[in-house]
Amino acid sequence: MKQHNDTNSLAKKVLLEEADAIRGVAAALDQRPDFANCVAAILALQGRVVVTGIGKSAHIASKIVATLNSTGTPALFMHAADAIHGDLGMILPEDFVICISKSGDTPEIKVLVPLLKRKGTALAALVSNADSYLGKQADYVLHAPVEREACPHNLAPTTSTTAALALGDALAVCLLESRDFTSQDFARLHPGGTLGKKLYLKVGDLSRNNEKPRVSLDAPLKEIILEISGKRLGATAVLDPGTDALCGIITDGDLRRMLTNFAHLDDVRAQDIMTQAPVTVETDDFAAEALTRMQLRNITQLVVLEHGRFSGFIHLHDLLREGLV
Structure with missing residues (x-):
């Protein structure tokens, strides 16, 4: 096994080559209107976006499909080899097909393209070689020019797949922006895991399960201590009676x-020792916002208000249990 003398230098070389390739893809956008036209066509689409490819391009296609679906563009993946062995039936005339191929001249693509054209399906080619068979047959060319792969033998798909993936991300984000796709929309499509909770979990979802410690302005020390101790949140609100x-x-x-x-403690009242104007959150605020406020103030609980009125408390432990910390 050959050990490169400077592994970090080789890694940096690969990363910089791929970064340069992405810059080249960005520059190529100005040379033809196809990308913007492709975005417009997808926005007007009645069907779905179908992304296909073969080999490593199929893996990139699968990822682009996942990104499109998660950002509001209905999409599905179809392997190019499977398409010509039965899966072509999943494509409808109102769909929009994006075919990914570095060369644009692979045998499976040459078989697939005429079948797609016969269906009347709009076709976009995400290719490195715009003058390829695929590039010439497509309605739109998403040009991802790559001079060579980062592989020292210029064989393993590396730079080309990175460029294709980046262009697919650009397409998804442009569609997202055009649709005014919000974080709330994103949350509806990502309800699971920590990410989902950050986007949909509200303060009220957690605080309603807690006790609501409260004392009046003139409450004596013993009552204050019993309220804090009994409700087990490390604090109590002080309210005007x-x-x-x-x-x-x-x-x-x-x-x-x-x-x-x-x-002397006998005459101490709540108003004598309380902190005025405490940090608060509303029940409709996101739980992630409550965490941010706690971290900024270095505190472990917040008073929760509902339409400006005392509603309870949210504690750091609530956020820990939900995996937000």
């Missing part, structure tokens, strides 16, 4: 500081 308006918060830390500030 007449209006129930939030006046402040008392935490375990406030109790400890009280011991150094007051010589």
